[in-house]
Amino acid sequence: MVLEILRVDGLRGEYDRRAIHDLLRTLPGLGRVVxxxxxxxxxxxxxxxxxxxxxxxxxxxxxxxxxxLA
Incomplete structure (x- = not known):
């Protein structure tokens, strides 16, 4: 597994945190998303x-x- 670190503009609160997490978890090939x-x-x-x-x-x-970022 490769670790990627991304800076996200527009991340304002719990709604955005959950939306991004749920969106990314639908993609194949992803492990942990934080x-x-x-x-x-x-x-x-x-x-x-x-x-x-x-x-x-x-x-x-x-x-x-x-x-x-990395």
Whole structure:
């Protein structure tokens, strides 16, 4: 598994935390997904089945700004 850390703009509260978590859990190839409201990040464990580009696009399509931190 590869660990990705994404900065998410538009992450305002519990509703957004749950929405992002639920959205990402529908994608194949993802393991653990942790949404942190305090630092506006999402930590994602993914395998080769899940592309980072797809993850970012799905989040942008949902209205969130996304930048890769690590």
């Amino acid at each position: 949404v942190n409201l305090a630092d506006h990040t999402v930590r994602i464990e993914r395998n080769d089945e899940a592309s980072l580009a797809t993850i970012i696009q799905v989040m942008r399509d949902a209205g969130y700004g996304v930048a890769v």
